[in-house]
Every structure is written in structure tokens, then in C-alpha cells.
Amino acid sequence: MSQLLPSKRLCYLLLVLLAGGCMLNLFLQAASLGMNLFSAVLWVSAYPWLYCAGSLFLFCILIIGSVIVPNPYTGPAVVSIVFLLLGITGYEKLATTGEPLFPWDLMLVKNAAGMSKITRGMISPLVLVASVIMVAVLVFLIVKLPKIKAGFLLRMGMGGMAMALAAGFLVLVSGQSPVIAALKYQNIFWNQKVNYTQNGFLFAFAGNLRQNLLEKPEGYSREAVEAAAAKYAALPDSQATAIPAEQPNILFMMDEAFFDPTRLPGYMFSEDPLAFIHGEDNKTPSGFLLSPEFGGNTANVEFEALTGLSMYFLGDGTIPYQQRLVKMSSLPSIVSILKERGYQALALHPFDETFYNRNTVYPVLGFERFTSEKDLPDAARLTPDGYISDKAAVDEAVRELQAASGPVFLHLVTMQNHFPFTKGLNGPNTITVTGGQPEQKDELETYVQSTKLTDQALAYLQQELLKLKRPSIAVFWGDHLPALSAGIYTAAGWDQQPRLKHETKLMILANYDIGNEPLGTLSPAFLGPAVFGLSGQELPPFYKLLEQVKAELPGLSKQVLVGPGNSGVLSGLTAEQQRLLEDYRLIEYDLLEGEQYAKDLMF
Template sequence: MRALLPDKGLGKLLLALLAGGFILNFFMQSALLNMNIYSVLEWIGEFYGLYLAGGLLLFCGLLVCSMLLPNPYIGPAAAGLLMVITGFAGYQKLSTTGEPLFPWDLMLLKNAGEMSRIAQGMVSPLMLATAALLVAGLTWLIIKLPKQRISLQIRVLLTGVSASAVAGFIFLVGSQSQIFTSLKYENIFWNQKVNYSQNGFLFAFAGNLRQNLMEEPEGYSRDAIAEIAAKYNALPDVPAAAGKEEQPNILFMMDEAFFDPTRLPDYQFSEDPLKFIHQQQGKVPSGLMLSPEFGGNTANIEFEALTGMSMYFLKDGSIPYQQRIVKMSSLPSIVSILKERGYRALALHPFDGTFYNRNRVYPVLGFDSFTSEQDLEHAERMTPAGYITDKFAVEEAVRQLKSSREPAFLHLVTMQNHFPFTKGLNGPNTIKVQGLPSAYTDEFETYVQNTKLTDEALAYLQQELKTIERRTVVVFWGDHLPALSAGIYRNAGWDKEPRLKHETTLLMMANFELPAEPLGTLSPAFIGPEVFRLTGQSLPAYYKLLEQVRKELPGLSKNVLIGPDGERSELDAAQQLLLDDYRMVQYDMLEGENYAQSLLF
């Protein structure tokens, strides 16, 4: 039997793990600060206490991994590799969407296969080669290091101490302990970019593990919700623009990463990629949708449109689908409102149904059925590796509407325009664009080609609407701007214009006449009441509240506030009172007792 690891050998192992902890912490900070070593050193100089505490935390984590397996090197090597992958993932997310990596992002690990499809082309050959060399180097090192054994007693002792230290760290970070505040730690949950840049990755990430979506408003109670309900129940319905005939079908078409690329100044297009949309604007209700996100987090735009709630009130980085709704049994929404009025509620998403937990969230919202990529075996793709086309998604939506005997609400979330914007992914590019740096030409022309295909799908949809017997209204909007290279927006002068980087196309169509009125810039939370108004549907008290907010702040987001007369830098007293009511009701439905379900719906 081999001798127990001598004190000298154990000491070397502990020193190696300690050094590994600080090296990994340095790397995680580098990934957070755009791989800028100077910025990391500046951060360490100012927040050295947080860096030391983070290094010790990672040391304890590596030590736990070391003691759990007979070979004391395999566990730390695997954990270190996982941290490196996490750092690169955070770096890539920050580069793409401008947001750091949050704990709830890790829920997408269950979709690793689909994520690899989405990320194709984003991981360079150099990164893959570096990863392969790192794995090979770690494997060689583990083989070459002397085979050692550590006694069970020492393993149990070190595991218990280090695991307790890790658990204690997470608890103390979440409870805002003075131990860490003395190190300049402050959980700035209301501004996650500052939270991560000031506290560092480890403290910010750990501090988010126990975050709620909202803090409880002062005065929250059933009586407070009842008072709000009485106020808005007493308001008259908004006058309907359409006669009260049969209940119409309603089709929401939320188009992935769609916006009007011709809005970018100084770029010249060989032809208009959005011929149909531009022709329709001015003939039908149209405007701009103010997205709460940029480059990603599609589920948050969907959350606003379906629930009428606003991301404005939620903590930075929140994804309600993954953090809260997936744990609920029901939640009032446009789906539940229409179901009570005799509608069938259908959801359609031509991609993996488990993304953002849609397969679990949709039943909570009240959908009767959900069609995902797995149910679309013979779906059309422009190329074998491409996403399912918007044209096919529209065809499937029309088929489902026609097959419904009852009025139907169908919520379609497309996938065709998702990155990567790899030349040839959706067929050949037919539109040339001039005026941008050559390094971005293929990428941007590929995206423009995608929008052209969407425009053609909408033109097809308009024709198909005429074949549907029941009155049908379509609401089309882009969920957020695409995650194009930053240089494309910067070259167009949009890098310092938050409003422009959050406005997407909003358009309504129908197989009956709609008033050709401009919608202005509208947050997705207000789409439901607008559809009800145009189709002559009565408004529940909750939608009357949303209508009042919309009159004062049709564009409500953390990035920009838009009033009836343009952007606002601050709220007046009446607007603040409206938002106080809105916040109270939203807290009640998401984090509170949900008194609103019986009082405002």
C-alpha cells in the first residue's frame, strides 16, 4: 500500500491550489474587462480585498474538488477548465449583448446542443485550438504528476472546512454581511453592469444567486391592490375602433432580431430589402416597438407582450421566465384573458421548445398547445444548417388558425434572423450594401438578406389572411436589434444613441379594415390593450391601467423614457403615481399574493 501523502507533498498541493485560485480569479476578471490586463490590475489595486477574498473562495472550491476523487489532481483540473469555459462564455455574452453572465443563464446548459448551433461561427479556430491545447496539457500534467494518496481523515477534514467556507461565502454575500462590505462590496442589483465591474465576477455572480425580481413596494397589501382595482374598474372602456362583430383571431408574430436596417444612416442598399413593409407603413397601424433588450434575451420582450408587465420595474439582468414564472402554477396574461372569452390559445416557436423554459412557462400563462421545432419534421430551411424560415413559420401559423373552430390567439416566435450572420446560411445574398467597412460587409449583407426574406414572408401572410374566413388581426414586431458587430452600429453613429438601438419595426395587418393610424413608439407591454381597442374588445381593469400608463409613457424602459411629446429625462407627479400603481400590481402578480387575478381581470 502506498504511503500517505507526506506533509511536504500536501503543502505543495495546497500551494498549487491556492495559486490556481488566484490565477483563475484573475482570468475571470480579465474576461469581464474585455481581456484588458491593465484594467484588471487597476481593479485589483482599488478592490484588492475583493480580489483576495475571491481568490481564497476559488482555492476552497478547488480544494473540495481535489479531495472528492482518489486522484487529487483530476478534480481541480476539471473545475479549472469549467471556470475557463465560463469566463469565455461571459466574455462572449458581454461582447454580443453588452450584459455579463448571470446565474440563471446557466439554465441554458440543458440546451447545449442547440446553443452550439446558435453560436456557430462565434468561436474562432484559435479559441478552439487553445482549448484543445489546454485540455491536452492538463491531461499530460495529471499523468506525469506523482501518484499520491491522501488519508480519508485528511480528506474529510479539508472537504468539510473548504465546503463550509464556500457555503458561508454565498450566504454572507447574499445577506450583505459587514465582513464583505468592509472590503468595499456592495450588491448593486439595480445596475448589473456596475455591479459586475465594481464587485468583480465572483461577488456579483454570487450576490445574484438569491435575488428576487422586485423589491416589495411600500404599503403593499390586499387593500392596496383592491383600491387600485376600484380606481381602474371605474374607468370607461376605451372607445373601440372596430365594430363589435364576431371575436377575431389574433396572431402575434414576434420576429427574432428584426429591425429596419435602412434606418442606419450612410449605408446604401442596391435595393430596398423591406419593400412590402415600407409600402404598408402609413396604410395600416404602424410604428416602432421600444425593446427593453438589445441583441438577446428574447424571452423578456415576450414576457412584456404576453403579460403586460414591464421590465422597467425588474432588477437589471432579470429573466422572469427562468427565475420566477417557471415556478408558478398560473399567471394572468393576454392568454388567460382571451381563454375566458372562448379563445383557443396556441404557441408556435420553430426552435427547441425548452429554450427559456417555454415548454414549462407557456402552460403557466394558459396556452392550450405548444408547437416547437420537434413537431415540425418537414420544416423548410434555406440551407440544411439554417434555421426554419419565417415563410414556413407563417404557413404553419395560418394552417393552425384555419383548423381552429373557435377564435384563436396564436403567439408565434420566429427564429430565422437569429445570429450568427454567416454568409450563405440562409442562401445567397442578393442585396449589396455600400458605406460600411469591408470587414463587416458579408455579415451585414447576410442580415439584410434575412430581413428581405422576412418581408417576403409578411407579404405572403397578407395574401393568406384573405383566405381565412374569420376576422383575423396580425401584430408583427421585432423583439430586439440583432447582435451585429459593434462596428456596424458605431460606423453608423448609433453607438451613443440608446433609443435607436432599442427601436424595432411594429406593424399591424388584418383581413378587415383597420384605421391607418400611427402607433408611435410603443413598449411591448402595451400591445395587448392596443389590439383589444382595435378589435372592439372590452378592457379588464388591468388593461385600463396599462392604457393610462401608455397615454403618459408609451415608451417605458430603463434605456429611455418616451412621453407623448418625445423623450423624457424625468417623471412628473402624475406619471409617478401611475407607475406606482403599475409597480404595485406587477409586484403582486410576480412576487406577492396575486390578489390582482381576481380584482383586476
């Protein structure tokens, strides 16, 4: 019986673990509020029961760590380090992209080697030094603290009770009960910033573990989908803008973190970094892409462009590639549509193939072959530590088009302009930028230099298209604005202008006549119908639905709604626009979360 009785040292350990749980919870909350301890304390005073419940959960996790490792201090130390790193990562993500940390972000841990390159310069030296000191202190304490002996039955009892309580917390967060109401917890999945601010990091993070992409629309059924499919199938096909002599090659070129920096007011450039793009603006269809993202989450822009499904309907912070598509066997897309029409479907991304699970997701969308960085060992980089250049990526894309015997759909995602914007990463800066703060000069000039190189790569692509025998069309756009220092956008006055913070450059090039009608501002979900009109393709019923939505809401995102004919930002929706969005939401739910009735009816 003596081994069942806790010793005085064990009681002290439990008290320390309880205090540790409270401190970790306070740290996580401070990190999610910009490392503001005062704001975290104010949150605790406003939501004391949420804080206590979260601290109890962490206490249980620390106990579990203590009983599964022979040394009772080692497990809690490792657990503490993990949660401290979680808080620091959340803080860095919030500071860089303006979004909190989500459970699905942790799937990128498997890409640790690539992430170290991408995030170089994001984590401050002070944080790194503090982390090393903290680990050293923990190791010292583990060695020096007095030993505690606990019998097997006591350890198993403590561990089992802690596991049950921790599991109960996760079940509680994912459901609805009087206890939840008493804690003042509400899963505000439609606005994740408010979700994390109001509920705290632990409850918001845990609540997202079982988050659906979108809620089931009222009236969802096979009959409802059939009715929608019949309605849009009956619409006449829109008149093609251009009809080439044979099926043209179609190239999508989504350029990492690319936008037009000359749009920033208050800055002057020693030369135009986008000389080719600006020179072609009135000669070919061009405009702006309304990105659903800012500073990151490239895969969501890619998701819209390839599937025609909109992030507008999905919960804040969701990443469909990682949350849903990895679990699917197939999903209709522009890739699968063109494959059925005799196209070869190829993907090209000169970086790690596993980022955003592309190696798993691309076959789901219909791609036959995926060329990634590992397949391009000799591809040119501007510097040894830089990413594969846009010019080298374009070279590889052109080689694929030249080698094909039939029409090709090729989707290219570049990396050259990715963070960090470290001086010299892409070679010497040749453009001087004046204006703004002196400490931002190198960062801005480095980014502008990268856009100049992209502009040159695009000019090269146009020349190479003209050499191809088969009609070919290339759709170029930036996925989102870069994660430049916040002060750059603040000085430009863009913090209060979400449209400008989400508009990237969009341009379509071809080796046959496609006219020069301006594109205005378009959401990526509408790129499929737009390029089908310029390539003489018949529209499937789903694209006819997209055409109807595009006519009313060419820019459709949570941040901005752009009205008909790019007339301006809307503050509300008409009855017709609401009806179209209800149809759109119905089909999107069916394809992502429902029974996929539309798969055979609308594609």
C-alpha cells in the same frame, strides 16, 4: 496518527491550489473586463479584499475537487476548466450583447445542442485552439505529476473545512454584515454592469444567485391592491378603434432579431429590402416597438408582450421566464384573458421547445398547445443548416387558423433571423450594401437578405389573412436589434442613441378595416391594450391601467423613456407619471412576487 499529518507534497499541492485560485479569479475578472489584464490588475488594487475573498473561495472549490476524486490533480483540473469556460462564456456574452453572464444563463446548458447552432461563429478559432491545448497540458500533468497519498480522515477534514468556507462565502454575499462592509461589497442589482465592474465577477455572479425580480414596494398589502383595482375598474372602457362582426382571430408574430436596416445612416442598398412593409406603412397601424433588450434575451420581450408586465421595474439582467415563471402555477396574461372569452390559445416556435423553459412557462400563461421544431419535421428551411424559415412558420400559423372552428389567439416566435449571420445560411444574398467597412459587407448583406425574406413572408401573411372567413388581426414586431458587429452600430452613431438601438419594426395587419392610425413607439407591454382596441375587446382593469401608463409613457424601458404622444425622450418624470408607475409597480410585484390579489380583481 501518521495519516493525519500532511506530507510535504500535500503542502506543495495546497500552495499550488491557492495560487490557482488567485489566477482563476484574476482571469475571471479580466474576462469580465473585455479580456483586459491591465484593467483586472487595477481592479485588484482598488478592491484587494474582494479579490482575496474571491480567491479564497476558488481555493476552497479546488480543494473540494481534489479530495472527492482519487487522483488529487484531476478534480482541480476539471474545476479549473469549468471556471475558465465560465469566464470565456461571460466574455463572449459581454462582447455580443453588452451584458455580463448571469446565473440563470447557465440554465441554457441543457440546450447545448441548440446553443451550438445559435452561437456558431461567436467563439473565435484562437479561443478553441487555446482551450484544446490547455486541456491537453492538464491531462499530461495529471499523468506525470508525482502521486500524493492522503488518508481518509485527512481528506474528509480538508473537504469539510473547504465546503464550510465556500458555503460561508455564499451566505456572506447574500446578506448584510460588518464583514461585507469591510470588503467594500455592495450588491448593485439595479445596475448589473456596474455590479460586475465594481464587485468583480465572483461576487456579482454569486450575489445574483438569490436575487428577487423586484423589491417589495412600500405599503404593499391586500388593501392597497384592492384600492388600485377599484380605481382602474371605475374608468370607462376606451372607445374601440374597430369592432368586427365576430370575435376575430388574433395572431402575435414576434420576429427574431428583426429591425429596419435602412434606418442605418451611411449605407446604401441596391433595392429596398422591406418593400412590402414600407409600402404598407401608411395604410395600416404601424410604428416602432421599444424593445427592453438588445442583441438577445428574446424571452423578456415576449414576457412583456404576453403579460403586460414591464421589464422596467425588474433588476438588470433578469429573465422572468427562468427565474420566476417556472416556479408558478399560473400568471394572468393576454392568453388567459382571451381563453376565458372563448378563444383557443396556441403557441408556435419553430425551434427547441425548452429554450427559456417555454415548454414549462407557456402552460403557466394559459397556452393549451405548443408547437415547436420537433413537431415540424417537414418545415422548409432556406438551407439544410438554416433555421426554419419565416415563410414556413407563417404557413403553419395560417394552417392553425384555418383549422379552428372558433376564435384563436396564436403566438408565433420565429427563428430565421437569428445569429449567426453567416453568408449563405439563408441562401444567396441578392441585395448589395455599400458603405461601412469591407470586412462587414458579407455580414450586413446576409442580415439584410434575411429581412427581405421576412418582408416577403409578411406580404404572404397579409394575402392569407384576406382568405380567412373569420375576422383576423396580426400584430408583427421584431424582438430586438440583431447582434451585428459593434462597428456597424458605432459607424452609424447609434452608440450614443439608445432609442435607435432599441426600436424595432411594429405593424398590425388585418382582413377587416382597422384604420391606419400610426402607433408611434410602443413598449411591448402595451401591445395587449392596443390590439384589444382594434379587435373590439373589452378592457379588463389591468389593461385600463396600462392604457393610462401608455398615454403618459408609451415607451417605457430602463434605457429610454418616450413621452406622451411620442413627443421625445424624457430626462425626468412628472408627479403624475411617478404616481402611475407606483401603481404599475404595485400590481407587478403582487403578480410576480406577492400574493396575486390582483389576479381576481383586475383580470
